[in-house]
Amino acid sequence: MRRKAALAAGLALVLAITACGGGGNGGNGGTAEFNAADTSIVNASTKAGGTLNLALNDDWDSIDPGNTYYGFAWDFARFYGRALTMFKPAPGTAGLEVVPDLATGLGEFTDGGRTVTYKLRPNVKFEDGTPVTSKDVKYAVARTYARDVLPNGPTYFVDLLDAGDYPGPYQQPDLNQFTGIQTPDDLTVVFKLKAPFGDFDYLAANPQTIPVPQAKDTGAKYQEHPMSTGSYKVDSYVPGKEFILSKNPNWDTSDTNRKQLLDKIDVKLKVNAEDIDNRLLAGSLDADLAGTGVQAAAQSRILSDPNLKKNADNSFTGRLWFFVMDEKVAPFDNIECRKAVQYATDKVALQTAFGGPIAGGEVATTMLPPNIVGYQKFDLYQTPEAKGDIAKAKEALAACGMPNGFSTKILLRSDRPKEVAAGEALQQALAKAGIQAEITGVPSGGYFTRFAGAPEYMHANNIGIAFHGWQADWPTGYGFLQQLVDGRTIKAQGNTNVQEMDLPAINALFDKAAASTDVAERTAIYGQIDRAAMEHASVVPFLYAKGLVYRNPQMTNVYIQYSYGIYDFSQVGKQ
């Protein structure tokens, strides 16, 4: 066994390997160490056989690749479907890169970026042996237009493609009427965009481009058996109980993006969080699919026992916790009053409320978390030890014309204990600067449709501050920030730009990034957007979320896929 290599050497080695695009086929990799899977492949092996036992506290919104909006579901969908592109199967920041999957190469941009062309790999088949053609990809995207039937997935294609008011294939089954995608031949897919979109290759990695044969589509019921093109196929999915996959005999073995080491994959659904932890530590479970981290009890067991700790990872989940000040609600229409809150906030108190540095995360100063393309480290509102600076807050209050403070309301989700604790911590910190905030708790169910995401509600109830958490749909500055700070995304309900920030300069930067086909230029622009948004002072990021996750030492080829912030399940095997 060669995996006894020293960690430092192993780490360097892995980075070198992944840099040249390996993805770890051989026996190179890190040993089982705390946090080893964050940056290296743990237990690299080619041993085949075994069952991967996963569990989930929750359930899928839908296992239909075209109808899901959960990160773990996007990660997991790669088992049973191949999208045009995917995130590089590699640990560390290399995993943020897009590589072709169903396509032979990345998108070819023509017509000033308005046309994106992909060539499909030949010989890719559905699980029943039918060859995959460009029509199946076109159909897969077309059906996401039927929002009344498949409501869960993102709407980027609907928003970007030049398809008129195409209502989806259930009302208009003639695919020729769908002009957003053209299929000149069986292996060519041509996307027609309304406007250029530089990050298009990232969009193409969404499971919405996983081919769907029109003849087999049963609309909302397609999730009962999605046709696989990946290395595994769906055996059975029982909502709230289990999801079982087995080897796909018609998988294209020339596919180097995923492995087929396991015999079977067994996901138990709706399992108690504590029970997941117990089974993980007992070894009867390989990993928690959601990867949000273990509970308090298991956390103290893992951290106090070196034998357990070496099988645990503490990595960024890609989520940012923050709160915003609504610029349309007085006195936050005044930037100085917003700055007062920026300075008064005790981010360490919020961090402790969210579970501390390990279960909660690292104190945040930027909107982009570290694992996102475009991240730059800066802190515009520095306070001693990030614990708040009352003097500076009072200065800002005076500049705002409210030297004695003011009163406002904090909106949060009352069924989330950590958020409530954070709200109370914020309330305390603001009170020290003379800002009296009252907490308004609402159910998480309608948070973005009725409460924080409905500007009318915010204005009518005079809610100045609202808690918010965000994870990118794809790991670039555009994917993370656009829905949060682009003023043109503000809407009457389902609004995620809760602070109602609408700055022409920022909006223009998004357009500039979209039009650019130069990766370096785009990356630089994302950093500028982050800074410009922070200068406007209406968003207070406080935590780059982290979770303590546990991997069964029996699992092979384990690492954290940075794009999803959880283990890359498409690669794992069992010892």
Added chain:
Amino acid sequence: MARFLVRRLAGAVLLLVITSMVTFAIFFIVPRLAGQTVDQLAAQYVGKDPSQAEIEATKEKLGLDKPIIVQYGQFIKGIVAGREFSFGPDTEYCPPPCFGYSFKTQRPVWPDLVDRVPVTFSLAIGAAVIWLITGVSIGVLSALKKGTIFDRFAMVIALAGVSLPIFFTGLLSLALFRPTGVNYVPFTSDPLGWASNLLLPWITLAFLYAALYARLTRAGMLETMTEDYIRTARAKGLRERKVVTRHALRATLTPILTIFGLDIGLLLGGAVLTESTFSLPGIGRYAIDAINNQDLPQVLGVTMLAAFFVVVASLVVDLLYAVADPRVRL
């Protein structure tokens, strides 16, 4: 008998109708009074990032643009006769009892709900067996040994039992006996695991009810023992044992049976607190999740099911009365 049954059934249906109306009112009228628009309601069905056109389409599809009375009528029709929903290429027939499709999961409510039934049944019935046996026997013994140390001790414990919130005893028992938590395993797949996991919830839930029933039984028993017919039976020279079992116990148990019917019916509709405390995936957990998600079809389904169990349980009790007490004429 027939007339009795018809009357009881009519009452049962009435209760179900009232329950559905109240639930409907809470979720449709109260939020609207609170300023929620139909658009916002529809937006919950559409998923993330809804556009106005999608909201309009959804409103029409679900009939949210129609008056509340019409919507309520459709809902009732779905339960009695099933309903049709359009799902992409096909129109899906949702067979009765159709409670519609969840806002969040887009899955029909009824099968998901039926899935939860075994968990709640296992919990409620297991606990009921324990509390009936222990509660009633302690109550009877206490009454017979009125004033003794046993009686006083039992009654103080019983009073403590009814004074302890179940979410506290539940957590306490978890911390003391099973810090790793319990996990429901279906009886059919692993009977031993089923029992060992449910043991703690059973005992915790049964403790509360046993305390209640011990107090009820004792009071009823003492009351009955002063009745004339008991004195007559004793005067007749009947053995004390027979007096107790034949006469006193039977008269005491009749009102207890009524309460038991109500209690078990309410529990079968979701032991909300017990299931929350032990994280058991039963109807009660489902209800809490549905309420937190503001998922109206789920909430309607679960409250209707809960009311249904209460109605059935009290019907069964009424029938049992006829057996237990010959004086009751049907």
Added chain:
Amino acid sequence: MTSPLDAPSTAVAQPEAVLQGIGRKAIEGRSLGQIAWARLKRDKLAIAGGVVVILLIAMALLAPLLTKITGGSPTEFNQDLIDPTFSKPKGDGIFAGFSWDHPLGVEPRSGRDVFSRILYGAQISLLIGFLATAVSVVLGTVAGVIAGYFGGWVDTFLSRTMDVFLAFPLLLFALALAGVIPDSAFGLSGNSLRVAVLVFIIGFFNWPYIGRIIRGQTLALREREFVDAARSLGASGRWVIFRELLPNLFAPILVYSTLMIPTNILFEAALSFLGVGIRPPTPSWGKMLADAVPFYSVAPMYMVVPGLAIFITVMAFNLLGDGLRDALDPRAR
């Protein structure tokens, strides 16, 4: 010989059987009140319950003063006392976090003083317990007296309504209702609205219990000679209700109010536990227990303290209520 538990002692759920005869006039010479007081004085457990109740009320009222003595505050964070990695109070053993400054320890995550949170939580529990009981008693007495006095279809309608209420999955309705109530309504906002909503929900859903008892009592009283006499002397319905019935209903109303307060305190705790209670940062015992759930194995005392607070309060009211009932029931020997 009197023992506190001699008389039948039922729970609130099914109390009719016990109360029959409470309205009967006591033996000449001493008033019912005097007899009852004499009886109650001999019931040590009931007296103990009463003393605890008075102490609890005093503690709740004096909470600001008492917390000044220990120097704690129910809202102030002391995160220096919290181990940031585990979010639990620093130190080992189950009494980690207990000190002279924080006699009942500190809350995980925030480090807030549990002692002062318990005291201020008592205010909420007792306030809602008393007010909700008042709502139930008023509603229940009105409905019960009307049903019992007028009989006929009025009785049938009210009795059926009460049956329906008793068969409702009440906790679910209460949860659903509390969840959809807006931020400000009826001219109230913030915590005063929350308190009003909780009082209304708890009081409104529990009135049938007392309604059934009062109805039964009224039915029995209506047939009594003194009521007949009043009526035959030409007394109006109002006279009969207010002058003849209500004074005789005073005893059962007192007893069942006392027994209803603990049930309502439990109900409030349950709603808070399930997340629809008073809004943070105002402390409530049920919410404290809910917050303790993720920590029950690492910081067990944080769960035990509010649990015991609820238990002691409810038990004290139950003891007092049981004692009162025994004392007011002439058949108790």
